[in-house]
Amino acid sequence: MSRAKPNSDPLIQQLRSVLPDSCIVSDPASMKPYECDGLSGYRQMPRVVVLPTTVEQVQAVMKACQASKTPVVPRGAGTSLSGGAMPHKNGVVLSVNRLNRILDIDGQNRCATLQPGVRNLQISDAVEHLGLYYAPDPSSQIACTIGGNVAENAGGVHCLKYGLTVHNILQVKIVTLNGDLVTLGSTAPDSPGNDLLALMMGSEGMLGIVVEVVVRLLPRPPLARVLMAAFDDIEKAGNAVANVIASGVIPAGFEMMDRAAITAAEDFVRAGYPADAEAILLCEVDGTEQEVNAQLDRVKALLDKAGATQISLAKDENERILFWSGRKNAFPAVGRISPDYYCMDGTIPRKEIGNVLTRISAMADKYGLGVANVFHAGDGNLHPLILYDANKPGDFVKAEEFGGEILDLCVAVGGTITGEHGVGVEKIDRMCVQFDEATLAQFLAVREAFDPDGLLNPDKAVPTLARCAEFNAMHVHHGKLPHPELERF
Amino acid sequence: MTDLSRDIAARVQVGFEKGSPIDIGGAGTKSFLGRPSPTATTLDVTGHRGIIEYDPAELILVARAGTPLQEIEDTLDSRQQMLGFEPPFSAQGATLGGAVAAGLAGPRRAYSGAVRDFILGASFINGKGEIITSGGKVMKNVAGFDLFRPMAGAMGTLGVLLKAALRIVPRPEAEETLLHEENDETTALEKMNRWALQTQAISAAAWDGENIRIRLSGSSAGIAHGEVQIGGEKLTESDYWNDLNNFRLEFFKQQGRLWRIALAPMSGPIGMNSPQLIDWGGAQRWLMSDEPADDIRARVAHLGGHASCYSDDPAVPTFQPLQGDLLALNQRLKAALDPAGILNPGRLDPKL
Ligand SMILES: Cc1cc2nc3c(=O)[nH]c(=O)nc-3n(C[C@H](O)[C@H](O)[C@H](O)COP(=O)(O)OP(=O)(O)OC[C@H]3O[C@@H](n4cnc5c(N)ncnc54)[C@H](O)[C@@H]3O)c2cc1C
Numbered sequence: 001m002s003r004a005k006p007n008s009d010p011l012i013q014q015l016r017s018v019l020p021d022s023c024i025v026s027d028p029a030s031m032k033p034y035e036c037d038g039l040s041g042y043r044q045m046p047r048v049v050v051l052p053t054t055v056e057q058v059q060a061v062m063k064a065c066q067a068s069k070t071p072v073v074p075r076g077a078g079t080s081l082s083g084g085a086m087p088h089k090n091g092v093v094l095s096v097n098r099l100n101r102i103l104d105i106d107g108q109n110r111c112a113t114l115q116p117g118v119r120n121l122q123i124s125d126a127v128e129h130l131g132l133y134y135a136p137d138p139s140s141q142i143a144c145t146i147g148g149n150v151a152e153n154a155g156g157v158h159c160l161k162y163g164l165t166v167h168n169i170l171q172v173k174i175v176t177l178n179g180d181l182v183t184l185g186s187t188a189p190d191s192p193g194n195d196l197l198a199l200m201m202g203s204e205g206m207l208g209i210v211v212e213v214v215v216r217l218l219p220r221p222p223l224a225r226v227l228m229a230a231f232d233d234i235e236k237a238g239n240a241v242a243n244v245i246a247s248g249v250i251p252a253g254f255e256m257m258d259r260a261a262i263t264a265a266e267d268f269v270r271a272g273y274p275a276d277a278e279a280i281l282l283c284e285v286d287g288t289e290q291e292v293n294a295q296l297d298r299v300k301a302l303l304d305k306a307g308a309t310q311i312s313l314a315k316d317e318n319e320r321i322l323f324w325s326g327r328k329n330a331f332p333a334v335g336r337i338s339p340d341y342y343c344m345d346g347t348i349p350r351k352e353i354g355n356v357l358t359r360i361s362a363m364a365d366k367y368g369l370g371v372a373n374v375f376h377a378g379d380g381n382l383h384p385l386i387l388y389d390a391n392k393p394g395d396f397v398k399a400e401e402f403g404g405e406i407l408d409l410c411v412a413v414g415g416t417i418t419g420e421h422g423v424g425v426e427k428i429d430r431m432c433v434q435f436d437e438a439t440l441a442q443f444l445a446v447r448e449a450f451d452p453d454g455l456l457n458p459d460k461a462v463p464t465l466a467r468c469a470e471f472n473a474m475h476v477h478h479g480k481l482p483h484p485e486l487e488r489f
Numbered sequence: 490m491t492d493l494s495r496d497i498a499a500r501v502q503v504g505f506e507k508g509s510p511i512d513i514g515g516a517g518t519k520s521f522l523g524r525p526s527p528t529a530t531t532l533d534v535t536g537h538r539g540i541i542e543y544d545p546a547e548l549i550l551v552a553r554a555g556t557p558l559q560e561i562e563d564t565l566d567s568r569q570q571m572l573g574f575e576p577p578f579s580a581q582g583a584t585l586g587g588a589v590a591a592g593l594a595g596p597r598r599a600y601s602g603a604v605r606d607f608i609l610g611a612s613f614i615n616g617k618g619e620i621i622t623s624g625g626k627v628m629k630n631v632a633g634f635d636l637f638r639p640m641a642g643a644m645g646t647l648g649v650l651l652k653a654a655l656r657i658v659p660r661p662e663a664e665e666t667l668l669h670e671e672n673d674e675t676t677a678l679e680k681m682n683r684w685a686l687q688t689q690a691i692s693a694a695a696w697d698g699e700n701i702r703i704r705l706s707g708s709s710a711g712i713a714h715g716e717v718q719i720g721g722e723k724l725t726e727s728d729y730w731n732d733l734n735n736f737r738l739e740f741f742k743q744q745g746r747l748w749r750i751a752l753a754p755m756s757g758p759i760g761m762n763s764p765q766l767i768d769w770g771g772a773q774r775w776l777m778s779d780e781p782a783d784d785i786r787a788r789v790a791h792l793g794g795h796a797s798c799y800s801d802d803p804a805v806p807t808f809q810p811l812q813g814d815l816l817a818l819n820q821r822l823k824a825a826l827d828p829a830g831i832l833n834p835g836r837l838d839p840k841l
Contacts, residue, residue, distance in 0.1 A: 189773065201638075248570075350546075379629045416631075420631055438621055450818070
């Protein structure tokens with residue numbers, strides 16, 4: 001690592017006393033890749049990046065940062081779509097990338113112990129020979145880390161049946177800001193005291209650095225088959241999703257794409273989707289052959305009744321992979337048809353899918369921007385991709401406003417502003433719409449219990465009350481806060 | 490259907506101002522778990538009841554904390570649905586709030602999840618008398634800290650639950666129990682865990698020293714597959730699992746203190762010469778023993794688990810007492826939610 005000039009920053013001097021030089025990155029060129037995460041519209045150069053190789057080093061860095069009141073931003077692979085891993089200008093970026101070993105695989109107890117930098121897909125690969133796998137499968141699974149998954153409570157295509165990260169983690173070890181190493185949870189089904197393990201899930205790097213994770217492994221289902229159903233109307237497709245779930249079938253995965261996403265995906269990977277459809281559903285069921293066949297019969301009948309214009313069952317494993325390839329490549333496919341896109345992540349009750357998609361399409365006309373929808377329909381977790389051009393002045397601002405209006409709509413129909421991508425810097429103001437003042441103050445108090453100085457990932461995920469007062473003042477319509485009438489559930 | 494949120498909040502607020510401890514009172518079916526503070530006055534929350542929303546198609550139900558579980562279960566049953574965590578004591582009048590606070594789950598736990606896994610959101614009153622709402626009623630939600638989840642198992646020490654939104658599951662099409670004779674503990678543990686790899690249909694697995702019982706749930710196709718994998722004698726007695734869940738089996742009528750041991754399922758035998766009943770495929774073990782509490786706890790801790798004493802003995806803390814940094818973190822969390830320390834003090838841990 002080349003350094004332009006010796007660094008005189010006292011913080012860096014101090015980090016040098018607890019870390020080998022090879023673990024410290026401080027010259028601007030080498031720090032550049034850390035400037036943003038997957039939400040590239042938000043950028044900030046950090047003061048310094050550290051890449052510890054041991055838990056003791058993480059503890060030493062935390063102690064040094066607490067002593068000098070320096071902000072710390074934890075970072076995994078940097079695939080966050082909400083700016084959660086965006087650096088703080090006075091702070092340290094603590095990357096766990098070099099803590100990337102699989103420490104133990106326990107086939108008998110069906111669990112594995114991992115360092116936080118282990119990549120999601122690496123886990124399933126490492127236990128495949130035991131007939132096991134790790135269920136949560138975010139689309140970013142080639143790159144994202146298990147530590148980042150814990151911090152975001154990541155979901156994926158198969159979470160409908162097998163649960164989110166929170167349902168598949170047995171234990172984590174964290175380093176708190178004062179350098180303590182604390183074990184939360186255990187390989188037993190529960191552990192003494194409060195369920196702090198659950199509290200860590202989705203805490204966006206604000207409560208501690210995750211330095212070790214024990215994941216639960218599941219047996220691989222003997223067979224999985226996928227159906228593709230086409231619809232000539234998006235509301236019909238939305239209602240079909242609600243009907244299948246209501247019937248008592250829980251598919252392993254249940255995804256939806258609208259016309260814009262279908263076209264983009266077809267042009268990119270030729271997955272065999274019908275080009276004239278307004279929407280398609282991909283419905284995967286798994287289990288033994290008999291179970292799969294019984295479920296397929298039921299799902300087919302329901303989709304038919306819901307008005308599907310075409311239903312195709314992938315005839316073999318190759319075609320199954322082909323059907324999924326269109327969905328899995330949908331983001332990059334959309335990236336080919338638009339210079340930039342902005343990915344939203346609200347969740348709504350399933351019965352609102354048709355209604356909300358129709359209203360999003362009306363908003364697209366209003367803002368004069370395109371939108372493609374590709375999402376986890378079975379969980380009601382939307383991913384509208386707003387198409388814009390960062391080089392066009394004002395386009396990103398328009399995209400952000402459009403996105404904000406979508407999120408307000410999600411809250412208004414009884415949903416949430418984020419299903420799996422986290423609040424980060426991106427949606428922090430929208431937290432003021434979703435939560436009341438007492439609850440936000442409670443979140444801040446809980447954070448203080450872990451980090452009294454507020455140095456871990458500051459200015460993210462949970463807004464201060466002053467910030468909300470300002471935001472709400474700007475968003476008062478006719479003297480009213482957005483949706484004051486709403487009880488959140 | 491009564492909404493007493495404001496009244497309950499006002500009561501807590503007074504407690505906060507005066508620093509006087511409150512013992513949150515549900516139906517009392519779990520009074521053996523933890524001991525209420527002797528100076529606390531009881532705040533009866535059973536009047537705050539009623540199902541607020543039930544949407545079978547969305548698989549969600551929202552109910553006030555005082556709602557009897559039986560009412561919820563009957564409502565779900567009429568639509569071929571059920572709670573996914575099989576809580577005990579419905580027949581004795583247990584309430585939703587108590588079920589969540591105690592976090593007790595039935596035989597299904599090892600295969601389908603804990604109480605906290607089925608909560609989507611909750612409202613509760615913190616120790617200052619403020620109403621806090623976290624989570625929601627949709628399947629995926631990562632906005633804000635998930636304060637609703639630690640409510641499960643907190644024994645009321647973090648807040649007075651007002652209502653909870655639950656994820657509901659379809660009732661399995663069919664269910665049956667298979668019996669295998671087995672006298673050896675290690676072999677029994679091995680079998681139960683091997684079968685769990687071979688079929689997704691297992692919804693309970695227990696060993697009583699002589700027999701392994703396996704419950705299969707699901708579609709008839711899934712159960713048929715499970716039968717082939719596991720074999721054994723089909724049982725007609727249908728109340729076994731319910732009796733196990735509600736401490737009604739003969740096992741629980743023996744002399745001695747009742748211990749609940751939680752372990753990784755394939756941890757070897759605990760090696761105590763006391764009557765034992767293994768549930769959750771090995772992850773929950775019931776022990777009838779008058780051996781010194783510290784000995785039992787040390788032995789279990791050595792295997793990576795923990796032990797709770799379910800018999801009323803003032804000399805033995807119900808739950809394994811916390812220590813060190815983990816205790817400190819729990820104390821700070823308690824102080825963040827209940828700064829005056831008035832909500833069920835000592836019920837979960839003597840120092841909380
Ligand atoms: C193409 C694409 C598809 C995606 N698909 C999905 C999807 O299907 N489902 C889904 O849920 N998400 C998805 N994501 C979002 C993202 O991949 C997840 O949020 C992932 O969990 C982030 O992991 P990471 O290692 O990249 O973490 P980072 O982006 O590095 O960090 C994310 C957050 O976690 C914190 N953090 C990271 N490591 C630690 C640690 N060790 N201790 C404490 N805090 C830590 C960071 O401070 C930050 O707040 C997608 C992203 C992309 C780019």
